[in-house]
Amino acid sequence: MSVIILGATGNVGRHIVRALLELGGSLVTQIVACTRQPLSGPAMALKAAANFSRTRLCLAKVDMMTSDVDSLAAILSGHEVVVLVMAQGLSPEEMVGCQKEVAEALSRGMDKKEKQPSGNAPLLVKLSSYGIDGPLSQGPLGDAHRTGEDLFRSKNLPFVSLRPTSFFSNFEAYDWPSLRAGGRVIRSPLGPHARVNWVACQDIGRVSAAVIKEHLETLGNGRQASIPVFRKVDVVGPEGNTLSAPEMCRVVGKCLKKEGKGRGDVEREVRYEETPLPTTEAYRGLWTFLRAGGFDVADGPGSESGRLLGGKAMTGFRDYIEGLVEGMGEAETRGLPLN
Ligand SMILES: NC(=O)c1ccc[n+]([C@@H]2O[C@H](COP(=O)([O-])OP(=O)(O)OC[C@H]3O[C@@H](n4cnc5c(N)ncnc54)[C@H](OP(=O)(O)O)[C@@H]3O)[C@@H](O)[C@H]2O)c1
Structure with missing residues (x-):
């Protein structure tokens, strides 16, 4: 069976590819990884990752x-499955436009009865964001996700909305470079009190693959897929990953202790500095949501993502930072080889 991924080379998409390759090839026989630049490093890295797999990987x-x-x-x-990961840098208007186009393209296929060999319409698995229809507004970016999802529902497209909290890759892109260069300050508009939950892109990839596996197994058993038209799955890190900015500084400082100048294990003191809210409406909305505790959650026993992963725990923030300090965390960085 075949899975096509829009946004396959990105922070999350590349981990979805890897997690699907790890399924072993009997269920997912083909992955089509979509990219604007099939000859780029990240696209080639996906190809290389599939070299020893029984799953065929094509770049489109x-x-x-x-x-x-x-x-x-x-x-x-x-x-059988279409995965949609919209790029982080898209504006809310571009996100809505992109989802409209996908909705239109998929519903045309359904109208023409261009269904899969199994007789089912393809399942759309969409990367969304935690809390987009909760009581706190996430601003224009969250609204753009919700608008798209309302559209998929209005067209009766079967889809799963995966809703992660803050990606580890944000830390790696925005905070880690200066810390790696010896810096001692983490800056953000979060403020000193709000807490944010962090989740590994690798874990989002594993949960996505588990959702896809569940669906394909149902199809493989010759049954009509029993997926509801709309399902949402929160993808949230464990309790220890829900941290305020000063708490995050302490965790990072402890992990950097070996770099201290004193005898043996001296902590590098990392301090937090609050910056003003961004001026662009979309990012201002997002940070206002975070400051109000929009991502102040934690994965608990019996969560749906935990069940999908067969009880395997999500990656801890501290373990992740220790991995980065030891120089092993680059897998989270876009563009570097997967293995
Ligand atoms: N960051 C977070 O903490 C967070 C939290 C919750 C939800 N989310 C959601 O997660 C999604 C972002 O996921 P991600 O970080 O994995 O995505 P990403 O890495 O920013 O982008 C995915 C891929 O999209 C392609 N792309 C980039 N810019 C593009 C453009 N202007 N037009 C068309 N394609 C473009 C790129 O592939 P090529 O260059 O190969 O074409 C890129 O690898 C967003 O929808 C965001 O709302 C993020």
């Missing part, structure tokens, strides 16, 4: 910003 050149509905419909047809 797709630019969500310029492709029209007809060509997208052609690319998305013939797969």
Whole structure:
């Protein structure tokens, strides 16, 4: 069975590919990884990761910003699962446009009865964000996710909304470079009191693959997929990953202790500095949501993602930082080889 991934080379997409490859090839026989640049380093790294797998990996050149509905419909047809990961840097308007196009392309396939060999419409697995329909507004970015999801529902497209909290890759992109260079300050508009839960992109990839596996197994058993038209799965790190900015500084400082100048294990003191809210409306909305505790949650026993992972725990923030300090955490950084 075939899975196509839009956004396959990104922070999360690349881990979805890897987790699908780890399933072993009898269920997922083909992965189509979409990218704007099939010859780029991240695209080649996906190809290399599939070298020793029984799953065939093909790269497809797709630019969500310029492709029209007809060509997208052609690319998305013939797969059992379509995964949609929209790039972090898209504006809310671009996110809505992108989801409209995917919704239109998929519903054209359904209208034409271009269904899968199994007789089912493809399952759309969409990377969304935690709490987008909760009591706190996430601002224009969260609204853009919700608008798209309302559209998928209105068109009766079967889909799963995966809703993670803050990615480890944010830390790696924004905070780690200066800390790695010897810095002692973490800056953000979060403020000293709000707490944010952190989740590994690798774990989001594992949960995505588990959702896909569950669906394909149902199809493989010759049953009509029993997925509801709409399902949401929160993907949240464990309790120890829910940290205020000063708590995060302490964890990071402890992990950097071996770099201290004193005898043996001296902690590097890392302090927090609050910065003003961003001026752009979208990011201002997001940080206001975070400051109000929008991601102040933790994975608990019996969570759906825990069940999907067969009880295997999500990665701890401290373990992740220790991995980074030991120089092993680069797998979270886009563009570096997967293994
Ligand atoms: N960061 C967080 O903490 C967080 C938390 C919750 C939810 N989310 C959601 O997660 C999603 C982002 O996931 P991600 O970080 O994995 O994505 P990403 O790495 O930013 O982007 C995924 C891929 O999209 C392609 N891309 C980049 N810019 C593009 C553009 N302008 N037009 C078309 N394609 C473009 C790139 O592939 P090529 O260059 O190969 O084409 C990129 O590898 C967003 O929807 C965000 O709302 C993020």
